[in-house]
Amino acid sequence: MARIGLSEGEPAPEWARRYPAHASGAIRLYGEEFHRDPAAVYWRLRSEHGPVAPVLVDGAVPAWLVLDYREFGQVLENPAHYTRDSAAWNSWDLIPADWPLIPMITKRNTAWFLTGDEHHRRVSVLADGLGSVDPFELRTASERVADALIDAFADQGKADLIAEYAELLPLRVTTALLGIPPVDSAAIVADLAVVVNGGPDAVAANLRLRAGLQAQVTARREHPRFDVLSRLVAHPVRLGDGELLEELQTVFAIVHQATSAWIGNTLRLMLGDARFATTILGGRRSVGEAMAEVLWEDPPGATLTGRWTVGRRMLGQYFLEAGDLLLLSIAAANTDPKIRPGREIIHRNQAHLAYGYGEHRCPLAGQEIGEAIAETAVQVLLDRLPDVELALPIEQLLWRPSLWLRSLMDLPVVFTPAGP
Structure with a gap:
């Protein structure tokens, strides 16, 4: 030691x-x-x-x-x-x-750090906005994004399920639910990944990210739609643009880190632990069981x-x-x-304690959205690639060197390539 x-x-x-x-x-x-x-x-x-x-x-x-x-x-x-x-x-x-x-x-000026009345004011907006997400729409969007990501590597017979799947899926689903058009969401997802991972381009990426989110907020103030972002903008509490930008950026960061890690850690368990991996091809143990075990043993946060x-x-x-x-x-x-x-x-x-505790515990709506995205991501991948297996022993997988986040560096797998 x-x-x-x-x-x-x-x-x-x-x-x-x-x-x-x-x-x-x-x-x-x-x-x-x-x-x-x-x-x-x-x-x-x-x-x-x-x-x-x-x-x-x-x-x-x-x-x-x-x-x-x-x-x-x-x-x-x-x-x-x-x-x-x-x-x-x-x-x-x-x-x-x-x-x-x-x-x-x-x-920072966000609900994640604020306390008391101001914390509850911010959280009320987020809880109402996230609570308006239709569960069927959420599952449908998650399945659609999962299928599109798998299609991109299904014919290769191998993939890194972190970089090519777990890190991308939650962000794409979230931008879809917010109502951000695909032509804009691609840039937002790319910039957010740079900001979260740090590096020499993080400052410039953060400026682009905030500008992109501001453009979406402005567009909803001028032309409301039937999407989550419009509901956040029009909420009776009336968050200012600066306040709303801070909360959106925090939500995206949590989605990118926590939900992505939950997906990756669950896939690691199901593919590498004999209690789960040996039953994938027939009567596999519940994906929900693996997800629950991750929250106890390897919580993303x-x-x-x-x-x-x-x-x-x-x-x-x-x-x-x-x-x-x-x-x-x-x-x-x-x-x-x-x-x-x-x-x-x-x-x-x-x-x-994976969802936190007390005043800053993740709102129930956020918990339910994260769980639905993660569960759908794991289920779709195992259904689409029934013979998927780790490309190396589970003990050789590397964790990110982070005190804050429990997530894998990569998750290499192999499977039978999809036919023409």
């Missing part, structure tokens, strides 16, 4: 002074060893520190990781004690301007972004100072032995 001690790239002296619990032996939540088996890291942290552990994130920056189910809820149920406002961090003066986690934890302590308080076995940074591990809390003795999976049990 890679550790950071006083002689091995430890926090700078000022970090060590402010965070004495982190000064010697805090475990890194980045690097090859962590990303290869994060579950083992969480188990070790829990055994050594209990429900809350001192950890280091990118750049050897100290944080507290909430590991256990009870403390997870305690933090999210008490916004007066654990604020969502990143301005409360007591260590901004030590953070360089190019620190890579700034975009993930810095407060592995870690929730920051909360900050308001005043000095005790959490777990540690006293946290005012303004300390907390991260909340969904993946760890889902395996808390106090709620899952023996680590058994209960497929109908919805007590997992």
